[in-house]
Amino acid sequence: EVQLVESGGGLVQPGGSLRLSCAASGFTFSSYSMTWVRQAPGKGLEWVSYISSTSTTIYYADSVRGRLTISRDNAKNSLYLQMNSLRVEDTAVYYCARDLGSLPWFDPWGQGTLVTVSS
């Protein structure tokens, strides 16, 4: 079964840092591009970042560029999102998802991890 499991969310103060992880199983992780999408409480979906299978192509939403960094470790079947200089508006559930070769063809999605930025 194809599965994605996020972890690493929590409460952090404005200006702080957090590292999210996404553990993949049930498919050849190194063959697929991956993405992060977030959803603020009670709001819609917002695409955050994309990384190709070999990490050669990376995209970011304007709202996070320079503060969030996507990376992956194909040997560990894991995707990461390093979050620095966090702002209150970064508060959201963060989902990782597999890209099926044509943005935004995302399937499946993980269950999400909640990041709360508050003092």
Place this chain on the structure above:
Amino acid sequence: QSVLTQPPSASGTPGQRVTISCSGSSSNIGSNYVYWYQQLPGTAPKLLIYRNNQRPSGVPDRFSGSKSGTSASLAISGLRSEDEADYYCAAWDGSLSGHVVFGGGTKLTVL
């Protein structure tokens, strides 16, 4: 303000057919595929339609997608109570440096 425009809400009674619209521009829907996602209450989004009108395996044929020009639509026929969810359209936007854009979402209520 989302790049893709969806009605915030839609409703129908069991058995009815409902459609949800998604309006964009030449840089996104007009020149790229449209995708639809279903988000049931308290759960992660799920792929519903890909490449404008294709259904992943397991998605009932009650769900269908279409695209014309810079707009797209999701149609749900034979509406069922379990279809009550939020629905999002998405597309690649070629006017920006590598951006995926989502619609604001439509909350479907089954009356």
